[in-house]
Amino acid sequence: MAGKISKASTQPPGEALSPKHEAFVQAYVSRGMNGTKAYRAVYPSIKSDDVAGAATARLLGNVRVQARIAEIMRAGAERAEVTVEQVVRELKLIGFSDIRKVVGWRNELVTRTEKGEDGEPVKVLMPRVTIVDADKISGEAAAAIAEVSQNANGSLRIKMHDKHAALVSIGKHLGMFTDIVQMKAVYGVSDKPMSAEEWKKQYVREG
Secondary structure, three states: OOOOOHHHHHOOOOOOOOOOHHHHHHHHHHHHOOOHHHHHHHHOOOOOOHHHHHHHHHHHHOOOHHHHHHHHHHHHHHHHHHHHHHHHHHHHHHOOOHHHHEEEEEEEEEEEEEEOOOEEEEEEEEEEEEEEEEEOHHHHHHHOOEEEEEEEOOOOEEEOOOOOHHHHHHHHHOOHHHHHHHHHHHOOOOOOOHHHHHHHHHHOOOO
C-alpha cells in the first residue's frame, strides 16, 4: 500500500502561492499565528510593527493564503491524530478550572507559647494553605495544572495553566471575537494580490 502523502507538501493545480507568500504562511504557522513576526521574518527590511501588521492583514485577507494556512493546519492535525473536539475539550478544562479543587486556604486560630497581659496564652489567626494529595485530585483538575515544584525549604508550589488564554482560544474558535478582528483588519484588505512594484512603493524605504 502506498504511503500517505502529507497535504502540507502539495498545492492544488493553479493555486500555488508566490514564494514570498508561501514563506509567510510557513512562518505564520511556525510562529504560533503571530502575523507581525511572520511578516517581518519574510520581509526583514520592514522594521515597523504597524506597517507589518497592516501588510499581514492584507495577506490574511487573501483567499488563497487562508486556504494554504488551513491546509497546513489540517495536515498537522492529521499527523498528530488530534481532532478539534479534543483540543477544545482540553482548553475547556483549563478555561473553566477551579483552583479550589487543587489548593485550599483558610485562617486558623493558633495558640502561641507566650502569654498575654492577662496571663492567658495568646491566640492569633494564621493563614494556612494546603494542597490536595495527588491521588485525590480529579483528572479534570489535574489537566489544569501546569507545574508542580518544590522549594528549598521543602514546601510545594503549584502553577495553573493560563485560564484567560484558554478562554480566548475557545472564544476565537467559536467566532466570538470575529467582529473585533474584522474592525482591526479592514484597512488594506483586498482579495487581489499586490504586485511587486506596489509592495516596493508602499513598504520598502530607500536607504
